[in-house]
Amino acid sequence: xxxxxxxxxxxxxxxxxxxxxxxxxxxxxxxxxxxxxxxxxxxxxxxxxxxxxxxxxxxxxxxxxxxxxxxxxxxxxxxxxxxxxxxxxxxxxxxxxxxxxxxxxxxxxxxxxxxxxxxxxxxxxxxxxxxxxxxxxxxxxxxxxxxxxxxxxxxxxxxxxxxxxxxxxxxxxxxxxxxxxxxxxxxxxxxxxxxxxxxxxxxxxxxxxxxxxxxxxxxxxxxxxxxxx
Numbered sequence: 001x002x003x004x005x006x007x008x009x010x011x012x013x014x015x016x017x018x019x020x021x022x023x024x025x026x027x028x029x030x031x032x033x034x035x036x037x038x039x040x041x042x043x044x045x046x047x048x049x050x051x052x053x054x055x056x057x058x059x060x061x062x063x064x065x066x067x068x069x070x071x072x073x074x075x076x077x078x079x080x081x082x083x084x085x086x087x088x089x090x091x092x093x094x095x096x097x098x099x100x101x102x103x104x105x106x107x108x109x110x111x112x113x114x115x116x117x118x119x120x121x122x123x124x125x126x127x128x129x130x131x132x133x134x135x136x137x138x139x140x141x142x143x144x145x146x147x148x149x150x151x152x153x154x155x156x157x158x159x160x161x162x163x164x165x166x167x168x169x170x171x172x173x174x175x176x177x178x179x180x181x182x183x184x185x186x187x188x189x190x191x192x193x194x195x196x197x198x199x200x201x202x203x204x205x206x207x208x209x210x211x212x213x214x215x216x217x218x219x220x221x222x223x224x225x226x227x228x229x
Contacts, residue, residue, distance in 0.1 A: 003041060003158070004159065004180075005157055006169060010033065012033070015030070016169040018161060018169065021139075021163040022141045022143045022207045023143075024145055024205050026048070026146065026157055031045060044155050045155065047149075053094070095151075096150060104200075105196055106200045111197050111200055122144075125142060125184060127210065127219055128183065129172075129176060131219040132223040135162075136213065137164055138162050138164025138167075139164070139211055139212075140161075140170075140210045141160065141162075142159075142180075143161060144157070144184075144205070144206045144207075146195050148198070150196070154195040156191045
């Protein structure tokens with residue numbers, strides 16, 4: 001599930017203010033809620049909150065008490081088992097606790113191959129975007145953040161941050177978002193594949209930078225021709 005961080009896509013556009021580039025959210029625990037982009041993405045974002053996962057993990061307890069009220073006292077005296085249960089869910093069901101085990105999820109050669117491919121595609125996406133917008137100054141940063149939870153649908157934040165005299169999150173159009181998504185991911189290398197690599201390397205954020213002055217005249221002409229076509 002991909003959320004592009006643009007003012008039109010998030011419930012609190014005021015959070016998209018840059019004090020430094022690149023700015024990150026998921027990797028430091030800041031949650032951004034989508035606006036008008038479907039219930040699945042909204043609830044996946046809610047699930048990213050630890051409190052929501054703890055509540056879900058313990059939800060069978062109040063349900064059990066409805067049918068077995070006599071269990072109330074024993075359950076109230078068992079906070080340690082409940083805490084251990086949550087720990088097991090978080091560490092073994094939703095993730096992989098051991099760094100050595102995480103590194104073995106994907107062979108190292110496949111990790112490097114995937115990241116090399118992502119780098120090439122990220123540069124292509126930034127080039128197409130910069131050429132289409134005739135961007136000439138500053139630096140474009142493509143920032144891809146992913147949740148570290150392994151055994152649930154992946155949650156991916158994508159943003160293009162323009163570093164310059166007035167650094168800002170670029171307000172991407174629907175066509176631009178589609179172009180970036182289709183350039184970065186396909187059936188062979190999708191966001192789920194990237195998530196596995198990120199978990200293996202214990203990394204939640206990938207950043208790529210492009211100086212717009214490096215965009216070739218050919219790329220700019222091709223973007224101009226496509227816009228007219």
